[in-house]
Amino acid sequence: MSEPLLIMRGIYKYFPGVKALQNVDFTLRAGEIHALMGENGAGKSTLIKVLTGVYPRDAGEVLMEGTPIAPASPLEAQKAKISTVYQEVNLCPNLSVAENIFIGREPKKAGRIDWKTVNRRAEELVRQLDLPIDVTKTLDSYAVAVQQMVAIARAVNVDAKVLILDEPTSSLDENETQRLFAVVRRLKERGMGVVFVSHFLDQIYELCDRVTVLRNGELVGEYEIGKLPRMELISKMIGKELGNIQSVNAGGAPQAGEILLEAEGVSAFGRIQNLNLTLHRGEVVGFAGLLGSGRTEAAELLFGLARPEQGALKLEGKPVRFSSPLEAMRHKIAFCPEDRKVQGIIGDLTVRENIILGLQAKKGAWSHIPIKEQERIADEYIRMLQIKVSSPEQLIRNLSGGNQQKAIIARWLVTEPDLLILDEPTRGIDIGTKAEIQKMIVQLAREKNMSIVFISSEIDEMIRTCTRLVVLRDRKKVAELTGGEINSDRVMAAIAGGV
């Protein structure tokens, strides 16, 4: 067993009114991949930010190879050989790959940047990581997965001993994830200590050696991953036995009612080709497929975010055309977008304002909802969806990811839609909230007779919640599975193209 590379002991961090971290210990050995797990708000991000110098700690010590360190900025942390790759790639998309890797510490010759060396060394670096890319091309000419790996390459190049990966796989598909894992394993063999933060259990079990679990800012424990069954890990994270986590759909699949929406040969260039689809009331239809398969694009067409070039939409038998989200909303369609931060929340507004925004937009600026009524609506939905807020007047950007997501779902439920489209509603949020959202989806379909389109990268949760699965590949619908056909083998086969 190798010596601890990094030791964090008795870490405390307070925010106004919140104990974000209380007496947390964390140990990382050289040459191990260590998972950091916990629900949203458990303190994972705070712990990482303390380690990387984004926040100063209020108490405790950090030892790096036996030397106490107290980085006051990410740059200082980097100098202490701690590098971080964040969930959102924070590089410059319009600079070349090589520039991105060396930005801020370009090798110089006679006071000028030595581009030859930059490109040559970048080339070596990407070859080491087995990335077949041209380092002189701009970063945005590559997929997010590649960008992520470039970020890792940059981190590796600064000669880091500790590499922190904060939700690196949340926007990657299965193939890309595997490539990323190959890179991470190579770094592990080189003796690097890797901290891996993710919500994907499969990935944790596949990749990691040990796991540290946090809950409510406190340390739950540190475990060998091989000796900790999954259900036990989950119950440690949530702090309660969650028997129903596996059986959201236990009451039997919701019964499909009358036809709500039909799409006939809907096409839009570069988005989707010849989509035929029928959605009934009271059913949950999953759109399965890889990123870029057309699942989001199909949903956007149904919501007026993009216009079909061919084909027609029929709502309750009548042809409709949506030229904007507002028109779709007037026809009782709601769309909860994929990227919560960019397309969902209005960060500087309060939770109340975020919740009533959709309804207010539907009513128009001149039919103002009185403040009293707004407060009543906000309270009702905060209670119904159990959104954790200190007050409805709290700014939404200060909520954890899961609670932000719930508030956005609330925004759409307030508009009382007939068709609710949820694009990756459970991405990047904790398992407890995930289970709540899955349960809610089934309930809405069953009790409110809503038609729900559910898009997710996690096939498991789609299998658990959906009555019908539409599988998309390369911007085409390739299969439709119902009832007993919905099992992971069939779905995987359809996604992969083996049907």
Next chain:
Amino acid sequence: MNKFRKLISSHLFLPLFALGLLLIFNAFATPGFFHIQFQNGQLFGRIIDILNRASVLVILSLGMTFVIATGGIDISQGSVIAISGAVCCSLIGGAGDGTARMPLVLACLIAVTVCMLCGVWNGFLVSTLKIQPMVATLILMTAGRGIAMLITAGQNVPVYYTPFTYIGNTIPGSPLPTTIYLAIGMVLLVVLVQKKTSVGLFIQTVGINSKAAHGSGLNVNSIVFLVYIFSGICAGIAGLMDASMIAAADPNNAGLNMELDAILAVALGGTLLSGGKYYISGSIIGAITIQTLTTTLYALGVSSEQLPVCKALVVILICLLQSDKVKRLLEQRSYRKAVDQA
């Protein structure tokens, strides 16, 4: 300590603090600064003068606040002021016999409508053609004075029709200048619209995250359109006041650089130039503060050529106080002091 901090972080603190400083300074430096006389049913005094001039700026900065809240900017306001004066004065006519060729109210309405069309133009460029606000409004900023010149045939147009001068001065029998009533009226209108409609919420939403606003069903384009139209209307009304004060249309100098004062007022009031949350009360106090500064500097004998230098110094100060970095430094210092004392 906590209360003090709360006070400092309030968006009204900075403009009020600056205004307070100016007033205290004037109390010592300008004899009779606070003196108000009541003559012939009318109030006179330096304070009244300041409020009179500030009213123009208040109305301008109302328009500017909403534009800035959507993440835009309108640098054509000054030129639109010139257009407004030119249209109104030309319609009333410069005949030296003190009569009007067109009824005053009608001339004013037409002038404001023309300015509203200027706003429509700006709104069209920004929201429909997606031209960057600074560039889009730069067009009218440069062209506006030329348009005003065309309207007046290159001349200054003096107006001898007395009721016209009432807009920028005092209606006989009223204790206060008309400008103040107009400014109060506009402010009340804005407050009413904010209370009774969701326009304010929508503007902020667009300014904070326009993509999410669109996806939540807001018509982002029409909201952006609207704020530029309102800015045009505000500039139109301000232009009437400005022309009335000198009883003439002066296409070259009317409202010159006033858009910059308006932007400064909005910034001073705590609204970030990047858009999002806006503070009407802050903009109003900001406008009054800037006018007080201008008047104070004139009273000190600073020439109008040197005035911008002094204003620039104030801008630097504001920027420093608003920067997060400086705020944090100040907070840390006061925090350390508190720790030392404890």
